[in-house]
Amino acid sequence: MRILFHAIGTKPGPWVDGLRAALPDADVDAWAPGAAPADYAVVWAPPQQLLDEQPRLQAIFNIGAGVDALLPLRMPAQTLLVRLDDAGMSVQMAEYVCQAVIRHVRELDVYERATREGQWSFRKPLAREDFPVGVMGLGVLGTRVAQALRQFEFPVRGWSRSPKQLDGVRCFAGDGELDAFLAACRVLVCLLPLTPQTDGILNRRTLGRLQRGGYLVNVARGGHLVEDDLLALLDEGQLAGATLDVLRQEPPPPEHPFWRHPKITLTPHTSARTDRDASIAQIAGKIRALRRGEPVAGVVDRARGY
Numbered sequence: 001m002r003i004l005f006h007a008i009g010t011k012p013g014p015w016v017d018g019l020r021a022a023l024p025d026a027d028v029d030a031w032a033p034g035a036a037p038a039d040y041a042v043v044w045a046p047p048q049q050l051l052d053e054q055p056r057l058q059a060i061f062n063i064g065a066g067v068d069a070l071l072p073l074r075m076p077a078q079t080l081l082v083r084l085d086d087a088g089m090s091v092q093m094a095e096y097v098c099q100a101v102i103r104h105v106r107e108l109d110v111y112e113r114a115t116r117e118g119q120w121s122f123r124k125p126l127a128r129e130d131f132p133v134g135v136m137g138l139g140v141l142g143t144r145v146a147q148a149l150r151q152f153e154f155p156v157r158g159w160s161r162s163p164k165q166l167d168g169v170r171c172f173a174g175d176g177e178l179d180a181f182l183a184a185c186r187v188l189v190c191l192l193p194l195t196p197q198t199d200g201i202l203n204r205r206t207l208g209r210l211q212r213g214g215y216l217v218n219v220a221r222g223g224h225l226v227e228d229d230l231l232a233l234l235d236e237g238q239l240a241g242a243t244l245d246v247l248r249q250e251p252p253p254p255e256h257p258f259w260r261h262p263k264i265t266l267t268p269h270t271s272a273r274t275d276r277d278a279s280i281a282q283i284a285g286k287i288r289a290l291r292r293g294e295p296v297a298g299v300v301d302r303a304r305g306y
């Protein structure tokens, strides 16, 4: 069995070594143009050339949860496309989103600014009941985030394509229930995959349906957000602020207004990083299962886009 590794912006050495250790009977190499035919590829944002040169791949393993960079590429219909299934990301996402929501509701940003200016003064605490949090996308990551928010006793709502039942979470499903979901939220967390249906879904119309003084946490993809709409809604006071981990252009150009906007907290796409060891263990386990002829979790439905 032969495996190729290629991930843009990532040194291949530790991945290749890790895959060799996890699959001692495999021949594992970093991909280079003209590489000998392989059975599996482990990739992040590969060039079209890799797929064109490797038409016999049985499966392509994406070392992230979102496959929006892979789906536009041409690849044989029979090649399985497999995403990471948590692999250490959901706990990071839960940490990140809970801190963003708590920081806003406990006004920790306001306190930090005040103490830096030498002020030691208290504010009337806000009630978490007044901050229902809506999670868009109740998949591997969204479900974990919704459950973590429940632990802090926030009212939690969720929205997905197909109907769901989650303990303590009021669930909405499909386009028909989107407006009712939004109207029931003051804080909105986006954990959707980026697909033609969800591109630009965070816009003036949808964000305008949130309860006034709403707050946005986008940890999914920059393409979900219409950036000018966010700026206008912040100016108008419909939204109180936003925490953004992802942007349409990463990094944004130096003149981008989000860098220094007083109501926007920006982080460099770091809310849930790929955990190399956990990912290698998961991918190796799936390769072994596929070789035994067993099904694996995390196979992408290409028509659906995630």
Ligand SMILES: NC(=O)c1ccc[n+]([C@@H]2O[C@H](COP(=O)([O-])OP(=O)(O)OC[C@H]3O[C@@H](n4cnc5c(N)ncnc54)[C@H](OP(=O)(O)O)[C@@H]3O)[C@@H](O)[C@H]2O)c1
Pocket (backbone or CB within 6 Å): 064, 065, 066, 067, 086, 089, 136, 137, 138, 139, 140, 141, 142, 159, 160, 161, 162, 163, 174, 175, 191, 192, 193, 194, 195, 197, 198, 219, 220, 221, 245, 246, 269, 270, 271, 272, 273, 306
């Ligand atoms: N910032 C970061 O560091 C980072 C890290 C990892 C992942 N991400 C992003 O997070 C996304 C979610 O990851 P995941 O593992 O939770 O994905 P997932 O398990 O595939 O879950 C996706 C969820 O979105 C719902 N959904 C998809 N299209 C929809 C639509 N048109 N309308 C309503 N709901 C829709 C799905 O509904 P159903 O349940 O009905 O199918 C599902 O609940 C990834 O795609 C990626 O873009 C970001």
